[in-house]
Amino acid sequence: MNLALVGNPNTGKSSLFNRLTGLNQKVGNYPGVTVDKKIGYFKLPNKERVRLIDLPGCYSLYPSSQDEEVVLQTLLNQDGEDFPNTVVVIADASNLKRNMLLVTQVIDLGFPMVLAFTMNDEAQKKHLKIDLEAIERQLGIPAVVVNGRSGEGMNELRSALANAKVTARESLIFNPKEEHVAYIDQLAAGLNEPNAYKAWLQGLSLVEPSKKLSLQHLSDLAKDHDLHRKRAQVKETIRRYEIIDELLKSSVEETDTASASLTDRIDAILTHKIMGFVIFFALLALVFQAIFSWSTWPMEMIELLFEELSLLSQEVLPSGPLADLVAQGILPGLAGVLVFIPQIAILFGFIALLEESGYMSRVVFIMDKLMRRFGLSGKSVVPLISGMACAIPAIMATRTIDTWKERLITILVTPFTTCSARLPVYTIIIALVIPSTEVFGFLNLQGLVLMAMYVFGFVLAVSAAVVFNKVIKTKRTGFLMLEMPPYRLPQARNVGLTMYEKVKSFVVGAGKIILAISIVLWALASYGPPAKRAEARTAVQQQAAAQEWTQVELDHALGAADLKTSYIGIIGQQIEPVIAPLGYDWKIGIALLTSFAAREVFVGTIATIYAVGDPENEYSIKEKMSADVYPSTGKPLFDLATGISLLLFYALAMQCMSTVAVVKRETKTWKWPLIQFAVMTAMAYVVSLIAYQLIS
Amino acid sequence: MIIQYIIIALLVATALGYLAVRLRKAFTSKAGCASDCGCAGKEFREASISNK
Incomplete structure (x- = not known):
């Protein structure tokens, strides 16, 4: 079975993928974690082997970025190696209305499919009760509740998948042929595509999954039938939301609408225009203090170990150039890398905690507000913040930025943000030239200087962007659509895995x-x-x-x-x-x-x-x-x-x-x-x- | 002693070769860098893992 995992960003898709396939992978909270395709394998109860592809998160089948185009092309290109014969579409139960747009679109593509609801615990906190049977009845597809983090509902999902082949819905939820008979007939004939909605998407989305009709031909055909792409898209979306409203009225019960959720109350403080920044900088100060003060003892131990190893190698190995190479070349070189393991682990441990808890999305949110004042659009914030770990994935994350000039500016300024490779250089120089004195009685000056270097990198990136904006003269049309995941207690396993992966990448990547x-x-x-x-x-x-x-x-x-x-x-x-x-x-x-x-x-x-x-x-x-x-x-x-x-x-x-x-x-x-x-x-x-x- | 110098020459040649391959990979690999780490490559490479 070729199975595709489709869903909105931040719906627990990566967690479900990990749970099904056993692939250990980072689970983050802000957009851009799942950027390209990931494939894993697992077996169904009937022993059938499943090839599972985890598609990038998307809000609808009308792509607005390169990542979203990947989803549409995979689902439409029947000749592609990743074309699925079954689909699991994921919906966040606590945000059903928004998620159901994509769900109904995927249903209309005619795949055998299973609808998996995630975040049911969050839905319950919001006093939402989903009637699974009513949803199944109205959509005509099996639905299950799953939790990728705890493993709940996995057996039900596997069983539903084993039976999914016969459950494809035959009629369309939104049928474009009702209004555009001649256009759809002509399109379907040209594309040799019996599914009216697939033909409609190929005609309007103007991606090239099929070689049967050229993009120019598709564009001409739309013009001949007086179809405006954006208007048709908006009309479809409005129609779908009308249908979704009706569906949710009869299948979701809201038991308490009065009480504001805990997440909302915390957000009021953490995203406050003043308090938000105060808390953010206090957390930064804590992180950089910890990098210096907590790492002292383990760093000294590693240094001592290598000094001893170096002396030992000179004693044990026969004297000559080979012993010198080990004692003066290899061991000191390796010590130079390994001694920074504690600091790297502490930095990424904190970053993982902030991501896991859901706080990182709030940081992006408050930064977005700040950076708009400097003429930067919201979509540049995620790459700039993730550049603090490494500029390479950050530059790749700019693919979500629609306008080329804005993307280029973000690519050009991202390397100014302080990546983790600068940390060893900064800490050794700071330790050499900045005294380890206390400031205000509880802050270490070395930690403060390290924090200042991180802030300096960020200010540099923003200042350079302001200059580039003036030189390149970009029309800023992009905006940030940001998912605010509910606050969650960080899972020690995920934090530990992130720390392990980052330390491993530092030692293996830089070490070699x-x-x-x-x-x-x-x-x-x-x-x-x-x-x-x-x-x-x-x-x-x-x-x-x-x-x-x-x-x-x-x-x-x-x-x-x-x-x-x-x-x-x-x-x-x-x-x-x-x-x-x-x-x-x-x-x-x-x-x-x-x-x-x-x-x-x-x-x-x-x-x-x-x-x-x-x-x-x-x-x-x-x-x-x-x-x-x-x-x-x-x-x-x-x-x-x-x-x-x-x-x-x-x-x-x-x-x-x-x-x-x-x-x-x-x-x-x-x-x-x-x-x-x-x-x-x-x-x-x-x-x-x-x-x-x-x-x- | 000559054997030690031969070993060192081989090690230096291997190190230089490795650095050259690494540089070439940086400009040709799909991940954009030659890292075997998990930072970017893992998220952009097709990860294929069999669940036993």
Whole structure:
């Protein structure tokens, strides 16, 4: 059986999909989580194997975005591999009127189908009682109540599906032929489509699921019969709502209309024009305080573990270049990534809690109100907020924006929002240059600065959008239609899964790149032109003899000379003149270069370079960075001026190859990613330069 | 010692090869990035899982 799951956004579709197929996947609350097709398999009670496709959430079969077009094309294209022979249409029982529009449309497509009501617990809280038998009788299809989160109703759904083949409704709820006989006849004949509603949708929606008639032909046919697409669509929607009103009158009982729901009462506070922002910023402050204060102990443990492993590897492995590679290249590089696991877990744990509880949709709502003042439309809010996790899915989420210019602006500004890859860079620099003092007696200054960096990224994105709006001159027609899911107690399992997935993606995704770069970097840092190295070593030894250095002093000076005359040292010194005005030495320069692969590579790179320069390897990466000085002045390298300059550079620069790639793919040209890369990197250079020169 | 240098050369070549493949995948994969993680790829790739 080829089964399709169709429904409005935020109706528990993903939860039901997970429950049926066993596929673990994130369940979010705001639009844009289900963006493309997902497929899973399960078995019916009669042992029949079902291929289940989870289609993107949509409000009707008249598409207003690329995602919604996918739904229509899948349901109409009989030659497509995903064309279903049975459909489960999901309806949120607490929001029946709106959901039934799509339900009645899908029924009219003539598929064998089952209607699954979700959110019945919410409906009961709203004192709504659904008469399943009456609904089944009037719609002519089986209906069940399910709960993807608890598993309730799954057996009933599977049984209904096993019997669904014979339950397709024969007559149409809305029959376009009643008014447009000649048009439908001509259309049906041209498309070879016996179902009048399918023919109607193909004729009016102007998507191209069938090659039988060209889009031009369909358009001409509508014109010949004096049919205006939008008007016909509105007329159909009004007619359907009349039918739905009648249906609900006889099948849904509302037992108490007076009492305002708890969700409404909470919303009055959380979406309040002042209190909403106060609460949001208080929550942000809590998250960033927690990132610093709760992660200290586990981070120290991970650091200690890697220091011990490094020492152990030097003791156990036979001395030689391979042992050096492990102790100075691979282990410090990996430690640079793994040490941030606690912070990543805490950040995403909080984000998952906010999503699971339903609060994230309220954040989008209050932000939408704020951003309209800056000339941004509501649909840009979701990508900008989800960009705080990663810019790549955020840029893909812009597909829901109808107008191209508005979508382009959102794509261009999204990389300014602070993604999770910036977190390791920010935290290590903040920990180095910002004192861990208390503010107002209960807030940590480091946490406040981290929060300020997140706010700074968001302000940058909004400001850039204002500028782009003026330059590109977009006509803003888009608006945000936002689902406000009821508040729910977050499920520990879902929060835990999100934390696990994000940590895994950080370790596996970034870890492999960092491991590869660490190996290459170690080789480049350990070897250099022999003649140059010998010359540098002789100079150091002569100086040591003249000044009577101790053996430890000599070893350190030789290590530093070797590093400086290594291949990486030579490359670094070539770029040093360009970055020196920003307060960076060649080691930071190399880290900046490798960061263009991905920002978090910064820490791994620094860790490897410092490990090669310090063969004894007895200090943590933070301690080594903290002790480093400018050779010319003897002043600390990572002081406040360099730290702020680096923070600003990482906030502004476009240092992510994957983002460049996704922008190229979404804009289908190299023009925009190259402009974005050049503008962001130039801004990063100029702003960091000004900051360093002013502070130092 | 020579064997150690050969192993290191192989490791460096593998690392460079991996980085090159990763870069190519970033520009050609459907997910838009080469990540094997769950962030974007999973939501955009066709996930096919059999429920045993």
